[in-house]
Amino acid sequence: MAGEKITKRTVDGLQPMERDFVRWDGLLTGFGVRVRASGSRSFVAAYRLGGRNTPWRRVTIAAVGSMTVDSARKEAERIIAGARLGQDRAAQKARKRAEMTVAQVCDLYLAEGCETKKASTLATDRGRIERHIKPLLGKRLIGEVARAEIEKFMRDVANGKTAADVKTRLHGRAIVEGGKGTASRTVGLLGGIFSFAVSRHLRPDNPVRGVKRYPDKKGETFLSPAELARLGEALGAAEASGANYAAVAVIRLLAFTGARKGEVASLRWSEIDLERGYLRLGDSKTGAKVIPLGAPAIEVLAGLPRIDGAQFVFPAATGGAAFQGVDKVWRKVRAAANFPALRLHDLRHSFASVGLARGDALAVIGAILGHADVKTTSRYAHLADDPVRNAANEISKSVHAAFSGKPSAKIVPFAAKRGA
Missing domain, CATH: 1.10.150 (DNA polymerase; domain 1)
Incomplete structure (x- = not known):
């Protein structure tokens, strides 16, 4: 526990490392700043309740920013002085936390x-x-x-x-x-x-461990071409009856791109590149992301009105934020199409299923959807053509044709063994 005196400049200059560490003060033994690998920083105090053979105890004083360095130093002095009198601040906090709801x-x-x-x-x-x-x-x-x-x-x-x-x-x-x-x-x-x-030492074990959960079938709804047609018809009817244009456009873009709701609803004009056919998102669930646009999606975006001064493609009526009314229109559209439980996110899964039905590779689908891990895309693997099943189907058809005496069946005889 050695070094120079901790000042505000010292604290501001501390940068996170691969592992958590503590920068100890050079004047007050036991006072320091803990820096976590995540970047969070907090003032800490360390003390012993006995001689040199007793273990160090450490207690968090406050997060950096919620208390000045001088105030944190004074609190550390009180904690360390109290430890000389047998007061264990860490134990006191642990008892108090054990009573937390x-x-x-x-x-x-x-x-x-x-x-x-x-x-x-x-x-x-x-x-x-x-x-x-x-x-x-x-x-x-x-x-x-x-x-x-x-x-x-x-x-x-x-x-x-x-x-x-x-x-x-x-x-x-x-x-x-x-x-x-x-x-x-x-x-x-x-x-x-x-x-x-x-x-945080609030309890010794995790009571959730070992609890058998229900199978989570979230994300397993894939609309067939006929069901997509029914949904499209309901969306067109809603548009014709005066449904909010922004909500209708968002739903269409979700279906045509496979994007997430938040990526489209909060889309900014600066993120659209119609000339090259891409959305270049500054942030998404998986970080910065590029979404390729097909012709139907480009047509939707090209037909949208641009409101002066609005940074969002779908701005709220007031306040300058993004539009939030998609769900209200979606509930009416899905009810009209007789899909009462269908989620907007299911349009993303349906986009993937259509691609796989066309024969597109899982890696290609994953790239379009922006999956950071190929394991995420593998959930759609069962929708892709199975070569084993296809072979079994073709063999079965050939046998059926042979049984029926149809000339279309090709029967290839086994080659005779030499010397037979």
Whole structure:
């Protein structure tokens, strides 16, 4: 624990490394700044409760930015001085955290355990926490939740106990659904939250571990050509009856590109390259991304009005943000097409299935969809032509033709063995 005195300039100059590290102060032994590999920084204090043979204990004072260096140094002095009198701040914090409720740990997880998650993923996590986890488990103490309670939680969510139609904003609404898929994905998030709790020493184990979840069939809806035609007819009827032009255009672009909803709904004019036929997104679920455009998608984009001063292709009526009304129109369109449970994301899967039916390779489909990992695209492998099945089909047809005495069947005799 040696070095120069920690100042604001010192803290501002600390850069993350491959592993977490602590920059210790050169004047006050036990005072330092911890820098995590993720880039987050916090003031810490280290102390011993006895002589040199006792282990060091470390406690977090505050996140950098929420307290000045001088204030953090003074707090470290108090902690270290208290340790000389037998006061164990780390143990005090651990006892206090052991009394935290699941709701409080969820809030702590969102604040400190999601540093590498994208905003869209955080929004999904926050929704599952507020709509499912907090209502059913929020008041339980984090250290008292057992595996049986997690299993009951999963059953309750699957059976629709947390289903609701919630008003959001002036004219908005959030339809919270249950079901086995929602239950499985929420339990997956709960497992991450309890892993975070274990890493913070809030409890010794993860009660989600070993819980058998329902098979998650999310993303297995693929529309056939006939079903796509039915959906297209319903979308055209909605447009003819005066449905919002932006919502109709977004839905068409999702179907014609295989893009994600957020990538199209928040599209900016600066990201469109119609001359070369690409969307060049500055950010997406997998980072910066290029989406190739087919002729139907280019036609949709070329026909859109450009509103003066708007950076978004589909701007909101007020406030300068992106349009948020796609879901309302989509619910009406899917109901008219008799697809009550169809999701906008299913258009992405259907785009992939059409490509595979044409004979396009999985790697090509993955490149169009922007998959960072080939394993993600492999979920569509069962839709591709199976050469073994095709061979079996052709052999079966040949045998059938031979049975029927049809001349179209080619029967190739075995070559006679020499010397026979």
